[in-house]
Amino acid sequence: ANDLHHSCQWGSGIRWGDGPTDTGMQRLALSEDDKSVRDWFIQTMKDLKCNVTVDEMGNVFAVRPGRRADVPATFIGSHLDTQPTGGRYDGILGVLAGIEVIKTMNDMGLETEGGVGVVDWTNEEGARFPISMISSGVWAECIPLAHAHNLKEVPTVASLPTAASAPETMKSALQKIGYLGAVPCSYKSTPMAAHFEVHIEQGPYLVSANQRVGVVTAVQAYRWFRLNVIGRDTHTGTTAFEHRADALYAFAQMMVRAREVASSKGCLASVGIVEAKPGSVNTVPGEVSFSLDIRGPETELVAEVERELRTAFDAIAAAEGAGIGKPCRVEWTLDFDSPAVKFHEDCIDCVQQSAQAVVADASVADTTSLVRTIMSGAGHDSVFTSKRVPTSMIFIPCKEGLSHHPEEFSTADDCATGASVILQAVVRYDRK
Amino acid sequence: ANDLHHSCQWGSGIRWGDGPTDTGMQRLALSEDDKSVRDWFIQTMKDLKCNVTVDEMGNVFAVRPGRRADVPATFIGSHLDTQPTGGRYDGILGVLAGIEVIKTMNDMGLETEGGVGVVDWTNEEGARFPISMISSGVWAECIPLAHAHNLKEVPTVASLPTAASAPETMKSALQKIGYLGAVPCSYKSTPMAAHFEVHIEQGPYLVSANQRVGVVTAVQAYRWFRLNVIGRDTHTGTTAFEHRADALYAFAQMMVRAREVASSKGCLASVGIVEAKPGSVNTVPGEVSFSLDIRGPETELVAEVERELRTAFDAIAAAEGAGIGKPCRVEWTLDFDSPAVKFHEDCIDCVQQSAQAVVADASVADTTSLVRTIMSGAGHDSVFTSKRVPTSMIFIPCKEGLSHHPEEFSTADDCATGASVILQAVVRYDRK
Ligand SMILES: NC(=O)NCCC(=O)O
Ligand SMILES: NC(=O)NCCC(=O)O
Numbered sequence: 027a028n029d030l031h032h033s034c035q036w037g038s039g040i041r042w043g044d045g046p047t048d049t050g051m052q053r054l055a056l057s058e059d060d061k062s063v064r065d066w067f068i069q070t071m072k073d074l075k076c077n078v079t080v081d082e083m084g085n086v087f088a089v090r091p092g093r094r095a096d097v098p099a100t101f102i103g104s105h106l107d108t109q110p111t112g113g114r115y116d117g118i119l120g121v122l123a124g125i126e127v128i129k130t131m132n133d134m135g136l137e138t139e140g141g142v143g144v145v146d147w148t149n150e151e152g153a154r155f156p157i158s159m160i161s162s163g164v165w166a167e168c169i170p171l172a173h174a175h176n177l178k179e180v181p182t183v184a185s186l187p188t189a190a191s192a193p194e195t196m197k198s199a200l201q202k203i204g205y206l207g208a209v210p211c212s213y214k215s216t217p218m219a220a221h222f223e224v225h226i227e228q229g230p231y232l233v234s235a236n237q238r239v240g241v242v243t244a245v246q247a248y249r250w251f252r253l254n255v256i257g258r259d260t261h262t263g264t265t266a267f268e269h270r271a272d273a274l275y276a277f278a279q280m281m282v283r284a285r286e287v288a289s290s291k292g293c294l295a296s297v298g299i300v301e302a303k304p305g306s307v308n309t310v311p312g313e314v315s316f317s318l319d320i321r322g323p324e325t326e327l328v329a330e331v332e333r334e335l336r337t338a339f340d341a342i343a344a345a346e347g348a349g350i351g352k353p354c355r356v357e358w359t360l361d362f363d364s365p366a367v368k369f370h371e372d373c374i375d376c377v378q379q380s381a382q383a384v385v386a387d388a389s390v391a392d393t394t395s396l397v398r399t400i401m402s403g404a405g406h407d408s409v410f411t412s413k414r415v416p417t418s419m420i421f422i423p424c425k426e427g428l429s430h431h432p433e434e435f436s437t438a439d440d441c442a443t444g445a446s447v448i449l450q451a452v453v454r455y456d457r458k
Numbered sequence: 459a460n461d462l463h464h465s466c467q468w469g470s471g472i473r474w475g476d477g478p479t480d481t482g483m484q485r486l487a488l489s490e491d492d493k494s495v496r497d498w499f500i501q502t503m504k505d506l507k508c509n510v511t512v513d514e515m516g517n518v519f520a521v522r523p524g525r526r527a528d529v530p531a532t533f534i535g536s537h538l539d540t541q542p543t544g545g546r547y548d549g550i551l552g553v554l555a556g557i558e559v560i561k562t563m564n565d566m567g568l569e570t571e572g573g574v575g576v577v578d579w580t581n582e583e584g585a586r587f588p589i590s591m592i593s594s595g596v597w598a599e600c601i602p603l604a605h606a607h608n609l610k611e612v613p614t615v616a617s618l619p620t621a622a623s624a625p626e627t628m629k630s631a632l633q634k635i636g637y638l639g640a641v642p643c644s645y646k647s648t649p650m651a652a653h654f655e656v657h658i659e660q661g662p663y664l665v666s667a668n669q670r671v672g673v674v675t676a677v678q679a680y681r682w683f684r685l686n687v688i689g690r691d692t693h694t695g696t697t698a699f700e701h702r703a704d705a706l707y708a709f710a711q712m713m714v715r716a717r718e719v720a721s722s723k724g725c726l727a728s729v730g731i732v733e734a735k736p737g738s739v740n741t742v743p744g745e746v747s748f749s750l751d752i753r754g755p756e757t758e759l760v761a762e763v764e765r766e767l768r769t770a771f772d773a774i775a776a777a778e779g780a781g782i783g784k785p786c787r788v789e790w791t792l793d794f795d796s797p798a799v800k801f802h803e804d805c806i807d808c809v810q811q812s813a814q815a816v817v818a819d820a821s822v823a824d825t826t827s828l829v830r831t832i833m834s835g836a837g838h839d840s841v842f843t844s845k846r847v848p849t850s851m852i853f854i855p856c857k858e859g860l861s862h863h864p865e866e867f868s869t870a871d872d873c874a875t876g877a878s879v880i881l882q883a884v885v886r887y888d889r890k
Contacts, residue, residue, distance in 0.1 A: 109738055151738070153740070158739075228695075246695070259541075264861060267717060267726070277710070298706075299737050305730065308585070308590065308836075310730065312543065312863070403693070403697075405695065430742075
């Protein structure tokens with residue numbers, strides 16, 4: 027826990043309280059602050075006698091060797107980047123728990139069959155470069171390297187700590203901070219026996235039920251889109267509503283409709299980014315671009331929401347500007363598609379057994395109820411590792427289920443529980 | 459008309475056709491392009507033997523002396539700045555018509571009692587600095603100089619041709635291009651006998667009725683607000699709708715409601731600028747700021763729309779986030795208030811008579827129907843001059859009533875008609 031806050035000195039974000047650690051985080055992927063924490067992570071792992079490699083996506087792998095050199099290491103992974111208004115736990119906890127595991131193993135002199143590794147995946151958040159989990163996606167060979175390298179940063183991210191006039195690509199940003207590694211980014215070059223990840227839940231289920239550990243069995247589906255609405259610039263003072271093709275008014279109706287449709291199917295639909303052009307008080311915006319994030323427990327449900335919204339948005343666009351025979355148009359671009367995932371039974375079993383063992387000393391009569399299985403609402407690098415190697419995750423509770431917010435918080439006890447569970451899970455998996 | 463397009467070489471905007479003049483304009487107030495066209499305007503007026511002065515707001519006054527030095531000049535005024543996606547006529551026509559008038563008077567050797575002036579008012583559009591007609595407002599002593607000098611530029615204006623990292627104020631921008639003049643900005647220092655302005659209608663009435671001149675008798679009321687909606691950042695993938703205080707969703711509902719309420723009262727309500735923070739695909743925006751422009755034929759109607767929207771927006775904000783006991787809040791700031799204006803009878807009469815005289819040679823049986831009285835939907839510098847001196851305006855038709863758009867267009871004939879009408883109106887007024 028000390029290390030966790032120590033690592034947060036690089037990229038401290040919005041202050042929300044008086045305590046020394048009462049700030050959020052603003053450590054966008056591949057920023058100068060991200061470089062600093064990576065440098066610290068590598069030095070820490072070298073000091074712990076790990077072998078460190080960096081691949082072409084800047085993923086950092088640190089391996090504590092095992093008895094056998096011929097089998098791949100079991101990895102603990104997560105990410106050190108954050109949202110622009112992020113907290114101190116999302117991702118950071120997972121990497122720091124990995125460091126704790128290695129320290130503990132060293133302290134105990136524990137030998138393992140295969141090695142045990144810790145990996146910091148690049149740009150998991152998708153906040154600076156708008157594809158989440160992109161670098162584990164390249165590693166899994168689900169996303170082409172060139173596509174990732176050419177991906178441009180989002181211009182609207184608040185206080186982006188980069189002074190470049192043209193938006194950086196992932197490749198130029200990797201080069202800038204010296205993290206464009208030589209190792210090919212692939213599960214073939216950096217193989218893993220398994221991948222475990224501990225993370226704050228980012229939702230309210232554990233905390234509101236007073237439960238201590240979530241055994242994550244699945245991850246819901248999501249799709250990210252960039253939409254463009256094209257209308258016509260015109261004067262706000264002289265143009266009757268019937269004579270407008272107001273791209274922003276069309277957007278507003280679309281956003282309202284998106285919640286209706288998603289709700290009706292037990293899904294989510296959210297807009298995080300919106301840009302209206304030309305951006306002048308007295309010009310009706312002729313162009314609006316926005317992000318749309320659709321999620322649901324099943325891949326097919328997300329597809330259904332998308333289909334209904336395509337129809338609904340077309341109708342909204344067609345109505346706005348019909349009066350002048352110049353209706354708005356709407357264009358969709360799919361940026362990222364993450365189907366629903368089920369984790370590996372073997373890994374889930376290891377986590378389940380470990381979680382029960384860790385909570386067994388809790389002063390509660392029936393400790394089994396302190397552990398529950400859970401589906402993740404958020405995406406994680408484990409989604410992509412699961413395409414190639416056995417994978418599962420561990421959730422711990424967080425205050426109010428709040429995440430992607432400076433006040434994101436988990437107690438030191440809960441963080442320690444997460445670290446203990448993942449340590450045991452790795453050891454159990456290694457012994458299988 | 460040649461001069462009009464000549465002057466558009468500085469700040470040419472979006473191309474919409476193949477012809478040499480088929481581009482819009484992007485000449486934001488006090489940009490380098492604005493400096494260039496101002497330099498050209500001053501040189502042109504000096505060549506026409508006018509006396510040129512620049513005041514503390516960068517307003518440029520050029521006066522052709524009359525017989526008597528003891529009476530103030532009658533002015534023709536408008537502006538050379540444009541919207542970010544503006545056209546070649548809005549404002550530019552008015553200044554260029556002024557130049558034509560002076561040229562014609564010189565060619566004819568016409569003597570006037572008082573002088574005749576042409577004025578280029580700074581930042582009429584309110585696009586770069588978000589108060590329209592601000593510099594005629596300071597001249598009329600309706601807006602304090604310090605308030606205007608400290609006004610910051612809008613950061614979202616697309617392709618703002620300024621590389622400053624911190625937003626410029628009007629004062630720093632004036633200094634940067636060397637147009638912070640020494641003359642106090644006041645009707646007391648630069649008095650006028652009257653102010654006339656020719657402008658494209660920017661609306662569809664003249665063009666759709668095949669009428670040639672609008673005698674502008676009044677200007678509708680408007681108010682500009684900046685609103686902030688404060689909600690709570692949270693994760694888009696893990697936060698149920700009931701657990702959100704989504705500032706952007708609240709905004710979307712507000713914008714839809716604004717049109718409903720304004721429509722019901724024969725008014726307009728428009729949003730030109732919207733910014734959502736932090737601006738990340740997978741973070742529900744916790745803060746949204748947007749501009750709101752409310753207009754109506756009567757001051758009281760605009761106030762009514764405002765009152766209804768204050769109530770409605772409060773209700774929308776209160777509902778969003780109620781599920782977590784953290785409802786959104788909405789804050790209003792009034793940036794600019796322009797009550798409805800009626801122009802001066804004497805000036806209206808001069809314009810009416812001049813318009814009839816100019817269209818009299820048209821090959822139509824009943825030429826009186828080619829001229830109509832009209833209320834302006836847009837604001838103009840004449841709004842502020844009318845607070846201090848007799849004022850009125852002349853409208854000419856424009857294609858499709860379109861303005862604040864690159865394709866804004868008026869025929870050379872219509873522009874010439876406007877120039878002829880304003881020449882006659884000035885001469886008529888001078889002789890009164
Ligand atoms: N865990 C997390 O916040 N990941 C970011 C990707 C997502 O939006 O789900
Ligand atoms: N004429 C004109 O477009 N003026 C700008 C001020 C307004 O928005 O009405």
